Amino acid sequence: MSKAKCVWLTPLLLAASVLAYVSWVPPHVMLVQAYPMNATHFTAYVNYTTVYIVQANLSFHGFPSEVQAVMQYLYSQCRYVAVDVLNATQISEAEQLWIADVYCTADGSMWLWLRWLPLRFTAYSGYVEFANATNATAVTPVGTFVNYIPAGWYLDPATKAVFRVPEANLTLLAHIASLSAQLKALKAELERSRADASQAASLIAKLEAQVAALEAQRRALEEALRQRESEVTALQANLRAAQAENDRLRSQLAQLKAENDHLKTQLASMNQTIANLSNQLTSLSQLAVQPSSGEEGIDPLMYILPAALAGVAAAFVIYRKKKAEE
Numbered sequence: 001m002s003k004a005k006c007v008w009l010t011p012l013l014l015a016a017s018v019l020a021y022v023s024w025v026p027p028h029v030m031l032v033q034a035y036p037m038n039a040t041h042f043t044a045y046v047n048y049t050t051v052y053i054v055q056a057n058l059s060f061h062g063f064p065s066e067v068q069a070v071m072q073y074l075y076s077q078c079r080y081v082a083v084d085v086l087n088a089t090q091i092s093e094a095e096q097l098w099i100a101d102v103y104c105t106a107d108g109s110m111w112l113w114l115r116w117l118p119l120r121f122t123a124y125s126g127y128v129e130f131a132n133a134t135n136a137t138a139v140t141p142v143g144t145f146v147n148y149i150p151a152g153w154y155l156d157p158a159t160k161a162v163f164r165v166p167e168a169n170l171t172l173l174a175h176i177a178s179l180s181a182q183l184k185a186l187k188a189e190l191e192r193s194r195a196d197a198s199q200a201a202s203l204i205a206k207l208e209a210q211v212a213a214l215e216a217q218r219r220a221l222e223e224a225l226r227q228r229e230s231e232v233t234a235l236q237a238n239l240r241a242a243q244a245e246n247d248r249l250r251s252q253l254a255q256l257k258a259e260n261d262h263l264k265t266q267l268a269s270m271n272q273t274i275a276n277l278s279n280q281l282t283s284l285s286q287l288a289v290q291p292s293s294g295e296e297g298i299d300p301l302m303y304i305l306p307a308a309l310a311g312v313a314a315a316f317v318i319y320r321k322k323k324a325e326e
Contacts, residue, residue, distance in 0.1 A: 023140035024155040024162055025111040029082040036074040039067055039123075042102065050095050054101045055084055055114040062123025070121055077112050077141055078104035082234060112141040113152050119143065120216045133167035138165075161225055169234065176225065188212045263319055270315055295314045 034044035036052055039060040042053040062070065074166065084101040091097055103116045118124040120142040129151035138149035142202045153164050156173050190207045193199040 020108045020137040020139055021149070021154040021156055023112065023138065024153045025082050026084055026101075026153050026164070027162055029084045029101075029103060031080065031082050032081070034078075034081040036071060036078055037072045039074075042078075044081075046096075048094070051098055052091075052095070053081075053083055053100055053102060056099050058115060058126040059123060060124055066121065066123045070117075070123065071102065072194070073120070074104070077106050080105050080108065082111070087317070095129075107142075110139065110141060111153075116140065116142045116150055116152070119150065129166075133165065159222055159225065161222070161229075162178045163225075165231070171279070173225070176218060176221045179214055179221065183214045183218060184212065186214065259322075263322060268320055270319075 011183045015112045032044045032046060032051075032053070034042040034051075037052070039062065040054055040058060044051045060067075060070070071196060082105075084103075085098050086101065087099040089097045089099075104112045105116065115126060116128060118126050118128055125181065130148055131151050132147070133149045136147065136149065138145045138154060140150065142150075150167060151165050153162060155162050156176075159173070159176050161173065169247055186207055190204065190211060193204050193207060
């Protein structure tokens with residue numbers, strides 16, 4: 001029995017130790033019929049408009065000989081092009097400029113994110129982020145990376161899951177891949193056990209139980225992975241909504257500040273008006289106590305001045321009310 005265990009555990013452990021991801025494209029990108037125009041720009045014709053597409057945060061500073069090599073590489077890799085548009089600018093009535101994340105593939109087996117071009121050609125300049133991925137191998141058009149892989153989108157061939165590094169839970173993916181490898185090895189051993197008449201029935205029953213348990217565990221983990229990707233998408237949508245609300249509140253704050261400045265100006269004008277009316281009241285009061293003809297009568301100022309002061313006071317009350325509402 002011990003010898004039989006060693007026979008089927010050896011391929012099982014070897015299969016579990018291998019974990020390879022393939023560079024991929026985000027699920028939300030748009031496929032376009034675009035062609036390389038130069039080392040940094042692509043051109044496409046979309047909705048009767050000529051579109052120039054450029055990879056964000058990537059520049060080229062190469063010699064003419066390097067340009068030729070780069071263009072040959074782009075023609076070979078970019079048979080199909082997908083873009084994640086970050087910003088679109090209308091250049092003219094029939095021309096647009098898209099700043100985007102650009103992805104290319106020659107045959108659909110893997111995708112090249114143009115942000116990675118500095119890893120292959122030194123004439124390109126741009127920031128490429130790397131992430132720790134212990135026991136993981138990433139296969140990309142710009143090279144194969146082990147344990148330390150470029151940040152970007154990848155496909156897990158074992159689970160067919162598309163995920164983003166470093167945001168994805170690589171430990172969970174590695175565990176799922178390990179379970180898949182174990183399951184595959186156990187199924188193969190089960191088939192060999194059934195074909196071998198000398199294999200004990202107890203071993204077959206044990207292997208079948210292990211296969212069922214691992215199958216259930218694998219399905220549960222794959223479902224957890226799909227739920228996590230849905231949660232990430234929902235959180236990203238909430239973040240965009242919060243940013244939009246923040247922009248709206250900033251605009252409203254700027255408008256309130258402008259209204260406040262306008263009301264301050266009105267208050268200063270009303271204060272000056274009150275001061276002028278006070279001076280006029282003082283002067284008129286002095287004239288009122290010295291009648292020129294000696295005739296007694298009702299002074300019209302006693303009606304005019306209180307009305308003016310009441311109007312100024314009402315304006316001041318309105319200003320204080322608006323100030324309190326802010």
